[in-house]
Amino acid sequence: MSRSTRWVRRLGALTATATLLCWGAVAVAQVPPTITHQGRLYDADDNPIDDTLEVTFAIYDAANATVPLWTEVHDVTFEEGYFSVPLGALGPFEDTFDGETRYLGIAVGADPEMTPRALIGSVPYALVASDAIGEIHPLSVSIEGAGLVIDEDGQWVGDPSGLEGPQGPAGAQGPAGAQGPAGAQGPAGAQGNAGPAGAAGPQGSPGAAGAQGPQGNVGPTGPQGSQGVAGPAGSQGPAGSAGAQGPSGVVATATASGSNTVTTALAYFGPTVSVTVAAGQSVHVTANGSFGSSIAIASASGLSMYICRSQGGALTTGGGGIFGLTNLTNQRNVFGLSHVFLALTAGTYTFGQCGSSSSVWNNNEWGYVTAIVSTQ
Numbered sequence: 001m002s003r004s005t006r007w008v009r010r011l012g013a014l015t016a017t018a019t020l021l022c023w024g025a026v027a028v029a030q031v032p033p034t035i036t037h038q039g040r041l042y043d044a045d046d047n048p049i050d051d052t053l054e055v056t057f058a059i060y061d062a063a064n065a066t067v068p069l070w071t072e073v074h075d076v077t078f079e080e081g082y083f084s085v086p087l088g089a090l091g092p093f094e095d096t097f098d099g100e101t102r103y104l105g106i107a108v109g110a111d112p113e114m115t116p117r118a119l120i121g122s123v124p125y126a127l128v129a130s131d132a133i134g135e136i137h138p139l140s141v142s143i144e145g146a147g148l149v150i151d152e153d154g155q156w157v158g159d160p161s162g163l164e165g166p167q168g169p170a171g172a173q174g175p176a177g178a179q180g181p182a183g184a185q186g187p188a189g190a191q192g193n194a195g196p197a198g199a200a201g202p203q204g205s206p207g208a209a210g211a212q213g214p215q216g217n218v219g220p221t222g223p224q225g226s227q228g229v230a231g232p233a234g235s236q237g238p239a240g241s242a243g244a245q246g247p248s249g250v251v252a253t254a255t256a257s258g259s260n261t262v263t264t265a266l267a268y269f270g271p272t273v274s275v276t277v278a279a280g281q282s283v284h285v286t287a288n289g290s291f292g293s294s295i296a297i298a299s300a301s302g303l304s305m306y307i308c309r310s311q312g313g314a315l316t317t318g319g320g321g322i323f324g325l326t327n328l329t330n331q332r333n334v335f336g337l338s339h340v341f342l343a344l345t346a347g348t349y350t351f352g353q354c355g356s357s358s359s360v361w362n363n364n365e366w367g368y369v370t371a372i373v374s375t376q
Helices: 001-022 124-126
Strands: 035-040 050-061 072-080 081-088 101-107 142-145 147-149 251-261 267-277 281-294 299-310 316-328 331-341 346-355 367-374
Touching: 001 367, 050 081, 072 081, 251 346, 267 281, 267 367, 281 316, 281 346, 299 331, 331 346, 346 367
Parallel strands: none
Antiparallel strands: 035 081, 050 072, 050 101, 142 147, 251 267, 251 367, 267 346, 281 331, 281 367, 299 316, 299 346
């Protein structure tokens, strides 16, 4: 396990505690745009760290969410293990906090994010943030959908109807006044309805209808043709012979993991797997590993690697290999390749990632190898 991975796991345990102590800020006039996050970092031997590391902070809406609501990367300086980071200094939180539960994720360098993520809690004064208690000192007051209601001079500028009291009850009816003079004669009324219609005169006699002509005769129907006789069914042909059985595909798999070591002579780098094959079967092998150097030179170089097999003796390389691989000091890269060994003779074989280098590769991590045996 690499040193940086141990740092991340140690940091994860302390971050949950630091979150409860430091999450939040007290607002007086204007809410600060950042949140101070503090903690302490130790190495695998419980020694506090003195270094500057790249740390990624992310906020999620669920403990197992894959896409963060907010993320920010800081170059954090650790002194005796202690650190303090102003979250939100590089990217504003905007709508990250809406009252729903949030989780803080932390990752150091290229290592995976720590698990489990820390639940983001409230500081004591934030527990009453949804209801003001005591005096408030706003610069002005606005309401969503209504706009500004109190300006910076303390004057009400909202809807004035809200300031009017309810309408009072109706007063008692006063005494009737003296009768006024008669008004002028009104205009003539509308014309009355028309009188009923007179009786209808006698109806004339209808004329006589003409006689209908005779209908013509229908011609005779012709005879229907007879249906032909169906021919006999043909005999069934013989069944064809059964085809050959297809291949059965994958018959066995094996996988392993372990640390890597690079030597000057051709050898397995790290983990290997052994499988037993029948005559004519093939083995598909994939392998990869993390390699690097901490020696203070320009870079590690001259690394050659292959997929190898062996049967109790010397290694046999598969494929053309990869040559002249390099890496900068105090960095690691993952190198991997694959190869299919076809039509092997029956027996038990060992497979793995192998190679050599005349340079110093001493900052290596784990490697992984998988072998799949098939009849193809």
